[in-house]
Every structure is written in structure tokens, then in C-alpha cells.
Amino acid sequence: MSRSPRAALAATVAVGALAFVAAPLPANAADSAAGADPLADLALVPQPSHVAATGADPVELGAGTVIKVHPLDDGAASVGEGFAELLRDATGYAVPVGQRAAGASRGATIELSTRGDAALGDEGYTIQAEGTHVSLEAHTAEGLFRGATTLRQLLPPEVESAEASDVAWAIPSVDISDAPRYDYRGAMLDVGRRFYPVDDVKRFIDHMALYKYNALHLHLTDDQGWRLTVDARPELTQVGASTQSGWKPGTGGPWFYTKADYQEIVKYAADHFIEVVPEIDGPSHAMAAKASIPEINCDGKAVAPYSGFDVGLPTICLTPEKRAEVRAYLQDVFTEAAQQSSSDIVHIGGDEVPSTTQEQMDWYVETSAEVLAEQGKRVMGWHQIGASPLPEGSIMQWWADAGDQASIGTPNERPDVRELRNALAQGATVVASPADRSYLDMKYDASVPYGLSWAGLVDLERSYDWDPISVTSSTDGSVSLATEEQIEGVEAALWADRAYYGSTKLPTSLDQFIPVSQYADFVSFPRMPAIAEVGWSAPEVRSFDDFERRIVQQAHRWDEMGIGYYKAPDVPWEE
Ligand code: ACM
Numbered sequence: 001m002s003r004s005p006r007a008a009l010a011a012t013v014a015v016g017a018l019a020f021v022a023a024p025l026p027a028n029a030a031d032s033a034a035g036a037d038p039l040a041d042l043a044l045v046p047q048p049s050h051v052a053a054t055g056a057d058p059v060e061l062g063a064g065t066v067i068k069v070h071p072l073d074d075g076a077a078s079v080g081e082g083f084a085e086l087l088r089d090a091t092g093y094a095v096p097v098g099q100r101a102a103g104a105s106r107g108a109t110i111e112l113s114t115r116g117d118a119a120l121g122d123e124g125y126t127i128q129a130e131g132t133h134v135s136l137e138a139h140t141a142e143g144l145f146r147g148a149t150t151l152r153q154l155l156p157p158e159v160e161s162a163e164a165s166d167v168a169w170a171i172p173s174v175d176i177s178d179a180p181r182y183d184y185r186g187a188m189l190d191v192g193r194r195f196y197p198v199d200d201v202k203r204f205i206d207h208m209a210l211y212k213y214n215a216l217h218l219h220l221t222d223d224q225g226w227r228l229t230v231d232a233r234p235e236l237t238q239v240g241a242s243t244q245s246g247w248k249p250g251t252g253g254p255w256f257y258t259k260a261d262y263q264e265i266v267k268y269a270a271d272h273f274i275e276v277v278p279e280i281d282g283p284s285h286a287m288a289a290k291a292s293i294p295e296i297n298c299d300g301k302a303v304a305p306y307s308g309f310d311v312g313l314p315t316i317c318l319t320p321e322k323r324a325e326v327r328a329y330l331q332d333v334f335t336e337a338a339q340q341s342s343s344d345i346v347h348i349g350g351d352e353v354p355s356t357t358q359e360q361m362d363w364y365v366e367t368s369a370e371v372l373a374e375q376g377k378r379v380m381g382w383h384q385i386g387a388s389p390l391p392e393g394s395i396m397q398w399w400a401d402a403g404d405q406a407s408i409g410t411p412n413e414r415p416d417v418r419e420l421r422n423a424l425a426q427g428a429t430v431v432a433s434p435a436d437r438s439y440l441d442m443k444y445d446a447s448v449p450y451g452l453s454w455a456g457l458v459d460l461e462r463s464y465d466w467d468p469i470s471v472t473s474s475t476d477g478s479v480s481l482a483t484e485e486q487i488e489g490v491e492a493a494l495w496a497d498r499a500y501y502g503s504t505k506l507p508t509s510l511d512q513f514i515p516v517s518q519y520a521d522f523v524s525f526p527r528m529p530a531i532a533e534v535g536w537s538a539p540e541v542r543s544f545d546d547f548e549r550r551i552v553q554q555a556h557r558w559d560e561m562g563i564g565y566y567k568a569p570d571v572p573w574e575e
Helices: 006-011 074-091 141-154 198-210 259-271 287-292 320-340 358-374 383-387 402-407 415-425 460-464 516-524 527-536 544-561
Strands: 050-053 066-068 109-113 125-130 133-138 174-178 184-190 215-219 275-282 345-349 378-382 395-398 429-432 487-494
Touching: 066 074, 074 109, 074 141, 109 141, 125 141, 133 141, 141 174, 141 198, 184 198, 184 527, 198 215, 198 259, 198 516, 215 259, 215 345, 215 487, 259 275, 259 320, 275 320, 320 345, 320 358, 345 358, 358 378, 358 383, 378 383, 383 395, 383 415, 395 415, 402 415, 415 429, 460 527, 460 544, 487 516, 487 527, 516 527, 527 544
Parallel strands: 066 109, 109 133, 184 215, 184 487, 215 275, 275 345, 345 378, 378 395, 395 429, 429 487
Antiparallel strands: 050 174, 125 133, 125 174
């Protein structure tokens, strides 16, 4: 991502009168003898940098409510229109966008403007709500969009409903100033192992947007399938898209995105200020490519399409005599991935590579990076790429677990830790997606029928109670590998290794495969919002107890949206 300097983001918090930090609230704040604390009723996720209650009555919306934007402020007009649509559906009010017509009936005005201070950066915003006026200011349309998400969460949960309801439509009187801690807040979908049709990807984007995620990482290729149309290599989708995990050729499909499909995803994501980061995994996790393109195999023969559940399968051939053909393949697939996507980042995979030499891996990483440099893209890869030479501006994705972390600073640091050190020494930045915190396919508890537990059971507190600095430091915190400036952000990774019912065993029937959105909803909620807060909110405003209080309130929104979340028994859900 090319974003504003971090210094500018830090400056956003210094907004004069809004110096109240929303410290974690005592559980009984609402009942305190001094009277109700209006902040105790707020349940925003992620928690903003600064929230202050003005003490005034809530701002009531009504039939005369208008979204006011300056006629020349296109960014405000488009974000305002999106917000108005949400309000129209839920309230039944007309909610026009623009200037209030002369003589129109009065009602609270919601004013949106991109004329906010440049120090707000790309995603920062302020909200002031009092009397009959709500003001949302940012410096960009993106900042307004993030702020509109907060406004949405200040309204009753019924705002998420597509049907009009008759609740008291009011916004509490608050002053908020907010900006993200990290520039990159990603969520990954493994569409390689299990294909997500366009509408299911859009549903996932809706959920990301509600929690201020800004990067959709599409894991487009794996052993079990290839999902990206590549004009120069039609075999990749003719053959490579005939499988998914557990689904042999002839059981359905083909499962891939046409160029029009992919553009629909990119556009829908952009409408939610989310970039699409494509991943073409290699040189391992590449059986679908090896089944499609004979030239990238050492014997020049295509392998059989793979639909099993193993990892560590044979890689793309990296012997010197094959390099011209492999380079041509990389040129074709990375050029297509770069040109179809909207991010300045392309992910080259690099994980779980068996039986290659370091020289071979270096060649693969350097060649991929060269192709991407021609396309003006930055390289991202799983942390194993840290062992190889990396170009300026690369991002390494830290998917380590507690065992790796425990080895930091000991005489027996694991290879993963050395890879992280090496990447940082080369000037790379880090996206943290620790498997034992942010892999959404890890079972929440042993009763969960989907997913795996190789990195442990990951309950809500575990997915919340970390940050990129803590997971790149020794367990006691005495040795830290990365500084705050070296952290690009966080990612929640939704793998599909075992996206079926009864996942402690291999499936025996295709009936065990539940619809992809049912799987995604169940494993993402409540943990995806937790990881969003790790990426967005400053450490000073985070506490698990308060998060748990807020997530229970958020669940009322999920009910309105029809999200089939996991009612984890350790969370005190309300009826
Ligand atoms: C990974 O989980 N293999 C990146």
C-alpha cells in the first residue's frame, strides 16, 4: 500500500478538545451512582483512538434527515450516497444527499466533508454529534468511509437490516477522533483450496468493511486449484480449475474467476476502500499449475490434477535447464495478477517448500520480484522468502506460532526467526498473521466441527490479546525483532484446508462440505473483528474485557445481517 507517512497518522490524535482517551470502562460504569455513563453504552469495534461523550441528548434522526455535502466534494457525495442507502433501507426515511432543499422539513443533518485536516492522513476522521447536527470530517473519501462505518456502529443494530424498522433512530452525542495504528489490515480468503463464487467474496468484503479492513488477500492458487484467468496460459483454468480440496475433476466446477468476475470483485472491494492483493503461490503449493503446464515440471510432463489434503508436495522445477520455461510461466502469471488487481502489492507465496536448495529458492524469489518490478509492484510473501534477497519495499508475512516466538533470543532460534531477522535487515516490513492467533481455520475450541488445530485452539481472547510487536518478540518481551516502523500491519487468514463438517478426519462424502459463506461466517465471527482491532486500535485503548463487552453488542448486528457466527460458550452472548 502506498500510504501517508506514519507521522501524519500519529498527529491525528492531537485534536484539541478531544483529548479524552476512551480507557477501558469498568463493567458497572453504566450503573454507577453518579448516573449513567453515556460512553458505557457505546460498542464500537475497532475502538477509536479518542471518544468523548458531550453529555448532551442524542441526535435524533427523522423523516427530514438529510446528508449534507458540499456540491464540489465528490468524495463526500459518493460516501454519503452509500451511507444514505443504508439509512434509507433501515429507517424508511428519504435521506437525500446534497444541500437541504429550501423549505424542506427539518431534521438532524449529517454533514460529510473531505476538507478535514491533512494530518488526519488517508484513513483518519473526526465525528462530532450534538443537537441536530452530526459532522463527519476526513481528508480523503477513504477516511470518510472509515468514519461512516463508525457512524453506522453508533446507530442501533437494526441499521444493518434491509427492512425498515421503527426503533428510535438516534446517534449518541459524542466527539470522536480516530486513525488506524497500521496501514495494512488484511483478511485472506483461500479460494485456491475451496472456491468462493463472486457473491460469497462480496459478502466477505461486506464483513471486512464493517471492521475497517482495507486489504483482501486472495490466495488464488494452491495444489488443489487455480482460480485466476491468465490469457497466455488458458490451460491453468482449463485444467487447474477442475479441482478443489476433496473435489476431483468431474465433480463440479470449473472453479475460477473470469476476467469480468475478477474485475467485479476488484470494483466491489474498491467501493469499500479495500485493495485486492492477489497471491500466486510457489514454488510449492503449485500442483494445479504443474497439472496445467507440463514445461514447469522437471520431466516435462503434466502431473495429475490434485484434490487431496496433503502439503509438502513436489515443487515447480527449479533446475538450471528449466529456468527459461519457468521464468516464462512466472512472467505470464505475475503480469496477469498484477494487471488485474488493484493493490501495489502482489503476493508470491514461498511457504512450505520441500527439497529445494537455497540457491533455487533465491532464484525463484528474485525472478518473481523482477517480473513484479516491471509491473511497478511490491513483493509480499510468506516469511520463508526472508531467507532470500528481497527488493526494496518488500513485505514478509509472519505466520509463525508460539513455538517460533519462544525461540526468539535463545541459542536455538528457529529458521522462521532467522528468516524474519534477515528480511528486516534487508529493509522489508512485516505483516503479522501468527497462525496461533489470526488463522481463522484453527478451531476455536475442540467442539468446532471445521478446520484444524495444528497451531492450537484459538479462542476469542487468544485472537485478540496480541499485537505485531508482541508476536515478533521473545515470550518475555526482552528481545524484540521489529520496531513499530517496521510493521506494515496485520492479517486474518481464512484457510480452507478442512472446510467441511467432521474435519478431525478426512471427508468421505461431498455432503460434508458446507456452503463457503456458512464456513466463513462461522470461523470469522467473532474472531475477525478481534483481529481488526489489533490492526486498527492503539494499545492504550485496548482491553480484552471491554472488547468482549463490545463484541456481545456487535453480535446483535450480525443477527440483523444474517451472519451465522459461532456462539462460543466462553462469551456471554445476550439473547
Ligand atoms: C501457510 O500457512 N502455509 C502460509
